[in-house]
Amino acid sequence: MNLKELSDVLGLSPTTVSRALNGYPEVNAETRRRVIEAAATYGYVPNSMAKRLATGRAMAIGHVVPLNEHDMINPIFADFIAGAGEVYSKAGYNMLLSIVPETAEEESYRAMVAANSVDGVVVHGPRKDDHRIPLLRQLGMPFIVHGRTQSSEEYSWLDINNRRSFSRATKYLLELGHRRIALLNGLDAMQFARRRRLGYQDALTQAGITQDPDLIFSADMTEPYGYHTTKALLTGPNPPTALLSSSLIVALGISRAISECGLTMGRDVSVITHDDATSFLPNYGQVPLFTSTTSSVRAAGGRLAELFIDLIEHRIDGPVTELWETEMVLGTSTGPAPRPQP
Amino acid sequence: MNLKELSDVLGLSPTTVSRALNGYPEVNAETRRRVIEAAATYGYVPNSMAKRLATGRAMAIGHVVPLNEHDMINPIFADFIAGAGEVYSKAGYNMLLSIVPETAEEESYRAMVAANSVDGVVVHGPRKDDHRIPLLRQLGMPFIVHGRTQSSEEYSWLDINNRRSFSRATKYLLELGHRRIALLNGLDAMQFARRRRLGYQDALTQAGITQDPDLIFSADMTEPYGYHTTKALLTGPNPPTALLSSSLIVALGISRAISECGLTMGRDVSVITHDDATSFLPNYGQVPLFTSTTSSVRAAGGRLAELFIDLIEHRIDGPVTELWETEMVLGTSTGPAPRPQP
DNA sequence: CGATCCAACCAAAGCGGTTTGAATGTAAGC
DNA sequence: GCTTACATTCAAACCGCTTTGGTTGGATCG
Numbered sequence: 001m002n003l004k005e006l007s008d009v010l011g012l013s014p015t016t017v018s019r020a021l022n023g024y025p026e027v028n029a030e031t032r033r034r035v036i037e038a039a040a041t042y043g044y045v046p047n048s049m050a051k052r053l054a055t056g057r058a059m060a061i062g063h064v065v066p067l068n069e070h071d072m073i074n075p076i077f078a079d080f081i082a083g084a085g086e087v088y089s090k091a092g093y094n095m096l097l098s099i100v101p102e103t104a105e106e107e108s109y110r111a112m113v114a115a116n117s118v119d120g121v122v123v124h125g126p127r128k129d130d131h132r133i134p135l136l137r138q139l140g141m142p143f144i145v146h147g148r149t150q151s152s153e154e155y156s157w158l159d160i161n162n163r164r165s166f167s168r169a170t171k172y173l174l175e176l177g178h179r180r181i182a183l184l185n186g187l188d189a190m191q192f193a194r195r196r197r198l199g200y201q202d203a204l205t206q207a208g209i210t211q212d213p214d215l216i217f218s219a220d221m222t223e224p225y226g227y228h229t230t231k232a233l234l235t236g237p238n239p240p241t242a243l244l245s246s247s248l249i250v251a252l253g254i255s256r257a258i259s260e261c262g263l264t265m266g267r268d269v270s271v272i273t274h275d276d277a278t279s280f281l282p283n284y285g286q287v288p289l290f291t292s293t294t295s296s297v298r299a300a301g302g303r304l305a306e307l308f309i310d311l312i313e314h315r316i317d318g319p320v321t322e323l324w325e326t327e328m329v330l331g332t333s334t335g336p337a338p339r340p341q342p
Numbered sequence: 343m344n345l346k347e348l349s350d351v352l353g354l355s356p357t358t359v360s361r362a363l364n365g366y367p368e369v370n371a372e373t374r375r376r377v378i379e380a381a382a383t384y385g386y387v388p389n390s391m392a393k394r395l396a397t398g399r400a401m402a403i404g405h406v407v408p409l410n411e412h413d414m415i416n417p418i419f420a421d422f423i424a425g426a427g428e429v430y431s432k433a434g435y436n437m438l439l440s441i442v443p444e445t446a447e448e449e450s451y452r453a454m455v456a457a458n459s460v461d462g463v464v465v466h467g468p469r470k471d472d473h474r475i476p477l478l479r480q481l482g483m484p485f486i487v488h489g490r491t492q493s494s495e496e497y498s499w500l501d502i503n504n505r506r507s508f509s510r511a512t513k514y515l516l517e518l519g520h521r522r523i524a525l526l527n528g529l530d531a532m533q534f535a536r537r538r539r540l541g542y543q544d545a546l547t548q549a550g551i552t553q554d555p556d557l558i559f560s561a562d563m564t565e566p567y568g569y570h571t572t573k574a575l576l577t578g579p580n581p582p583t584a585l586l587s588s589s590l591i592v593a594l595g596i597s598r599a600i601s602e603c604g605l606t607m608g609r610d611v612s613v614i615t616h617d618d619a620t621s622f623l624p625n626y627g628q629v630p631l632f633t634s635t636t637s638s639v640r641a642a643g644g645r646l647a648e649l650f651i652d653l654i655e656h657r658i659d660g661p662v663t664e665l666w667e668t669e670m671v672l673g674t675s676t677g678p679a680p681r682p683q684p
Numbered sequence: 685c686g687a688t689c690c691a692a693c694c695a696a697a698g699c700g701g702t703t704t705g706a707a708t709g710t711a712a713g714c
Numbered sequence: 715g716c717t718t719a720c721a722t723t724c725a726a727a728c729c730g731c732t733t734t735g736g737t738t739g740g741a742t743c744g
């Protein structure tokens with residue numbers, strides 16, 4: 001059933017039917033009622049492609065997800081997408097996902113713009129001076145960034161306060177008496193990782209502690225990364241008494257290594273991890289397992305989608321930015337630094 | 343730059359330009375060359391919405407991802423999507439992701455069909471008698487299922503041989519001398535979980551072992567699920583000597599519980615897990631940590647996408663089905679059953 | 685040499701909506 | 715009683731592409 005047929009059935013012109021359905025004021029209330037009723041009974045839904053062509057609005061938001069150099073897709077992404085996706089659905093938008101190797105990314109953006117297939121794109125995993133930002137600006141495509149670049153250009157973004165978050169976590173460990181604190185970070189090219197490192201370093205510097213570069217690690221955030229790194233640290237000379245992790249997945253590896261070394265997490269070795277509060281890796285228990293800096297990446301996805309739709313529909317005008325503080329949750333993985341062995 | 347403008351520049355009609363670009367034969371070779379060249383220099387890309395409207399092909403595949411009752415999104419999904427997404431990109435298709443609560447699912451399919459916004463949909467997480475299958479058939483929307491329902495209707499699907507896979511894993515444990523084997527499964531409503539349970543039961547029955555229903559668990563596959571279940575089992579009366587897990591995430595929880603009980607995995611307690619070979623949870627090491635039944639969910643996503651596109655473009659005609667065997671990988675998590683305590 | 689064929693190109697009609705610019709009929713104003 | 719204003723409705727243009735059904739002019743054929 002298309003508009004023409006529906007209007008024939010009703011004995012009205014397509015114009016009036018279209019207006020009735022789209023809530024234009026110049027339609028008689030009774031007529032509108034009839035139209036809406038008829039549309040419901042006949043199951044009329046406007047053809048999305050025709051509508052898009054006519055309005056020039058794609059009613060779709062693009063997410064270009066680059067596969068990293070190791071071809072890994074971050075599972076955190078699933079939760080982010082879920083949060084954003086729910087909002088899109090409610091607002092009548094589609095989510096257009098494009099998964100491409102890093103090298104084909106720019107091409108992917110250009111194609112989306114030229115073909116007019118989206119109303120805007122979400123930039124994931126921003127880098128230091130992300131080339132995508134000038135590119136999108138030049139192409140005139142609305143965008144919003146999850147996270148921030150290093151430069152000070154103006155654009156819309158939503159991010160968590162990674163620096164303060166990790167500075168606070170580090171300070172907490174320092175207060176517990178820890179002096180050798182390892183950082184198991186994500187890849188330093190990712191800005192969130194860089195900011196976390198800075199936060200960690202801020203706290204150490206403030207406490208007047210000389211940093212040991214051998215305690216800072218940077219890699220894809222996998223369980224084995226946490227495990228092997230921790231194993232090496234704990235069995236090596238001068239092991240740390242505390243570890244700071246960028247992801248719950250890494251923290252699980254850390255935990256495994258600790259217990260395999262015959263040590264107890266929270267007593268012999270303290271661990272704080274960032275927790276994205278994903279549904280598949282809940283950090284729960286009577287008392288949560290891990291002390292963590294927590295922020296729901298799913299909530300972030302939802303909020304970012306909201307902001308973006310508001311921007312696109314000109315209900316607000318940008319650039320709009322939102323910086324979320326994380327919540328520090330105390331779990332069983334932290335405790336006072338053990339006394340130096342006599 | 344649109345088709346009209348391009349054709350004006352070239353002094354040709356839109357018809358000829360369109361045909362030249364789409365590879366129709368009735369165009370002079372030299373003319374075609376000129377057209378293609380001009381398109382490249384002016385950066386002409388056909389407006390996707392106009393093209394879609396005109397051809398009636400959405401050039402998009404829909405994935406309706408239902409959030410489960412606990413509002414959880416399976417991270418495995420990220421890898422599946424990545425696999426499918428790469429194939430879509432190469433074939434010029436878009437992926438349209440719709441994330442909706444289970445209750446709104448049917449509505450979501452109907453909307454996609456009525457609005458003509460996709461050329462087909464992928465059905466995720468099939469249930470016993472999945473109502474989506476008759477629905478899609480009735481709506482005349484092409485579809486393919488990742489997994490299988492319980493009924494014997496004909497439709498296209500791609501699945502792994504969950505039953506044989508778990509039967510084999512169980513047999514292996516039996517050969518090692520284990521008699522009390524716990525199964526930490528996914529939700530039984532999911533068909534993959536049900537089939538794994540059947541495989542497990544097949545093997546026990548064949549070995550003439552009376553099943554203990556208290557050893558079968560069914561829940562969302564999270565780390566704490568593995569941990570708490572295992573903890574309770576090991577500290578309870580008559581603990582199992584081996585555990586079979588449906589997911590690497592659950593297995594990590596199992597492993598944590600085991601070491602927390604002062605036991606050693608692979609010696610005191612054996613563990614086999616299914617491994618979807620996701621990039622964020624690699625099961626590696628000199629020897630892999632876990633003995634596992636392995637099958638790349640990402641490869642499955644890619645292959646399913648290929649098959650589906652072939653179906654949609656009528657290069658093959660359905661129903662087409664593909665059943666993959668899993669690979670059994672030996673890791674450090676299994677060993678002979680410990681001798682009963684004297 | 686007129687008829688036939690073919691290669692190459694084009695005008696115009698969709699695809700299914702939205703939107704502009706009028707037309708119509710009736711109530712209000714003088 | 716004749717405008718004027720307003721509330722409704724509609725015809726037709728348009729969005730940018732594909733595709734149907736020609737048209738044109740030169741080569742081939744009998």
